[in-house]
Amino acid sequence: MIKTDVIIIGGGATGCGIARDLALRGIPHCLIEKGDFAAGATGACHGLLHSGGRYVVSDPHSAKECYDENIILRRIGEKCVEQTGGLFVRLPGDSKLYRDRFLKSCEKIGIPAEIISSTKALDLVPNLNPDIEEAVKVPDCSIDPFRLCMLNIISSQKRDGIIFTRHKVTEIIKEHGRCVGVKAADQVSGELREIHGNVIINATGAWSHLVAQLAGNEVPLTLSKGSLVITNHRLTNMVINRMRPSADGDIIVPNEAVCLAGTTSLAVEDPDKIRIESQEVDTIISEAGRMIPHFNDTRIIRAFSGVRPLLKSAKADSREITRGFQIFNHGDGMYSIVGGKLTTFRLMAEKTVDTVMDYFKLKKPCETADIPLEGQEELSGYPLAKRLADMKNIVCECELVSRAEVERIIKQTGTRYVGDISHRTRLGMGPCQGGFCTFRALGIMHEKSIISPEQSMNALRDFLQRRFRGIRFCLWGDQLREEQLVEYIYMGILALEKK
Amino acid sequence: MGLIQHDVIIIGAGVAGLTAGSILVEKGYNVALIAKGEPTACLSTGCIDICSLDHDPLHGVSHLPDEHPYHLVSRAVIRESIEKFKESMVQMGFPYTGSPESNRYVLSALGTFKTTCLVPSTMAAAPQDEKDDLHIITFSGLKDFYPSYITARRKNASFSTYDASASTTMGLATNFEREDFLEKFLSWLEKLNIQEGKIAFPAVLGLESAATITQKIEERLRCKVFEIPTIPPSMPGRRLFNALKDYFRKKGGMIYWSWPVSGVEKTKKIIEAVTTPSEGRPKSLNAKVFILASGSFVGGGLTARRDTIVENIFNLPVFVPGQRDNWFDSDYFSLNHGIGKAGIIVDSSFRPKEADWENVFVCGGILAHTDVLKNGCGHGMALATGYAVAASCMGYIK
Ligand SMILES: Cc1cc2nc3c(=O)[nH]c(=O)nc-3n(C[C@H](O)[C@H](O)[C@H](O)COP(=O)(O)OP(=O)(O)OC[C@H]3O[C@@H](n4cnc5c(N)ncnc54)[C@H](O)[C@@H]3O)c2cc1C
């Protein structure tokens, strides 16, 4: 049994941010995540570090929070934030009145916003629809959510934080009406681990009502599914937003070598039963195509959905629900942190840890806004020079990942999942979506005796099935052709049986 | 209009196009084959799948759904096409083993059994059950072959690794073509003192001389040797392609490489010529008859748009398996994806139905309702329909 002071459930941005904050304030803690870091909404989001512009008209309070955090993250996360800048483009027919309200509210809150002509906008982003009326420039940025989680975790690990990924909390242990610990099941071996602590923080996003229930608590949550599509190359170097009240497909965010476009917003019941529809894919493409026409004929490599954990509200349209957050003190040693945005994760963590400090009657102030994220040098990407150094032993041709890099990650993390390698190296993230390199990565894993070859066959099947879910609705053109090839390789040449 | 008048122009250098072409040149027709690139044969295992649904492939064929294009070819013609294929492969020094009466297995790189019908002689000794003892030879740095996938499934298999300082299948195959390399390798192999009854290799035992190299190893080691097909780039696939192509050329056929057909010239119901945008070459090629053997999606004959599927050269009517949502089943492994049925529907003489042209014939993977993966009928169907289409063309030209 492990004993600690604070148990954090959930390894999304919020949970990881809490771990870092606790670490910097010297509080022993243990973080438990059922998948890999960023397995939930964090990994399924746009990666837009909001300037606040998106909410400036509908929810000025959240907009202000976003802008403040945007400035902080640019400062402390210089290497993991790409300062792309963003444009809100107004297309013919989009309301000028909305633009006026937008500008007025930006001014009031203090978000820098500059009107630029369509000519100027096209200079900045040549792929833009030449018919736009005008654009407003704001300090939007692009951020890699997975890397962000990892960087927060480094601070925790450096200060003896205990981290369990691939462990699902299945039980909350209560004594005399107070939460005193959790039981977590190792998702690989099924083994149960018991961890005791004085305070439990529930940072499980769209699952927080389910985790709260384990202790007999309630969390008022509305779940909203959003979907995104990824292109095979970068169509814009700036974030592009549509100048109109939030609607489907009105944000395009550049990230590394690709672009993400979305999203949609549909109420859902069960965070584990979400699926993407081809109609959503089509809507996103045609809406994004109105801002960047080239979108219509660009190769889409994947689509995916995430679930936004929003505070319950009487408002029917989930887009109108506040992006603000709230901390629930359940009064039994459990706290749930709900709502918010990726952009405001640090602030959410600060407020949560403040609450915990009050509980422990400790005074140390929050330092997460002042100290730069640790470990950025090593984690800031995987530079091309390094990728090209070992050309002979490239395992993933699309993203140029070498065998040595794969072996390093296997050694470092002892992982049994190809997904963990992908997150850390971009293996399988390119156009073939792991069609070729997964067979190799698993081969290397059992060569290194990390997993048995039988496990690797199961992992291969599982990988292909999951991968297919992401690409199934984006199959036409070159992507369909590539998919037919991959299918023939696994089912024809390798005669992989279904089992 | 171009200057050269051919009797027949075949578009596509796959198993289907090359089969049709060889038959027509042998009958004395002036045939040109044009292709924008390599066929799917180069990606394949080199084994000829005829129909893997039944132990007896021809029996399997007769149980295929009515609309399957195999039914346009009689059993006798399927047999003839196989015989013809085997003969030509013997001539090219790349003989095949097997008969259309029964299927057999090859061992896959995952250690599973792939069902197929004809196999290159280099795979003839592949185990047909779990019993054989195997010793696998692999090569250090070869990134597409992991013997532990196989040893995990077969308790009586072990492996050794040779350092050939090449990390690709092509690099290794080139090495094996060199006498000195082979000698050095053979003496290493002898020293291993292998006890198992069969030696398995990833399919890298040479390119032109694979059959003799395999034989040589067998003679020296006095035990059976066989190859395990790899994922592309696949050497046995390339050998198959080379053999078919060289046979066609040897018989007098001509090939225009890197000649992507992009348009046609036509009068009324007749296609006069096909055209290409490339500079410095004849811009158009004329013929009396055109055979479309441009393959399915991977080959490049069909292209899927977001809402439909099109044929890229003659814009022939395509059978589209419903709306996009129906193109793929939600279960990846179902093998029952609607997309496998997409293609061109033809009449009994292999002319596209409901099309405007009377001198266009279609064969191979581009045909509708083939479900190649599900039925395990890739090259076999390409051979049979290629063979049959040649006969239809001759009938038309007369
Ligand atoms: C499509 C989409 C696009 C978005 N785009 C943006 C954007 O561009 N910018 C922005 O700022 N915000 C964006 N958001 C919102 C943002 O993604 C979320 O608000 C934020 O990531 C929530 O983080 P979290 O850590 O609270 O939750 P999550 O990331 O969901 O983390 C919760 C974690 O808890 C784990 N968990 C659940 N149950 C258990 C259990 N029993 N035991 C152990 N672990 C458990 C889950 O696996 C998960 O990893 C977007 C959201 C969506 C859906």
Ligand SMILES: Cc1cc2nc3c(=O)[nH]c(=O)nc-3n(C[C@H](O)[C@H](O)[C@H](O)COP(=O)(O)OP(=O)(O)OC[C@H]3O[C@@H](n4cnc5c(N)ncnc54)[C@H](O)[C@@H]3O)c2cc1C
């Ligand atoms: C990865 C993979 C592995 C396979 N493995 C096997 C196997 O082991 N055994 C088996 O029996 N079957 C296998 N198959 C199936 C088999 O390859 C095909 O079903 C069959 O060979 C189809 O041949 P084809 O001649 O009709 O067309 P293809 O092989 O597709 O050839 C099409 C040809 O047309 C050309 N072309 C296309 N468009 C144009 C244009 N506009 N202008 C000019 N030329 C054009 C192409 O360049 C190419 O040369 C495999 C398929 C794949 C994809």
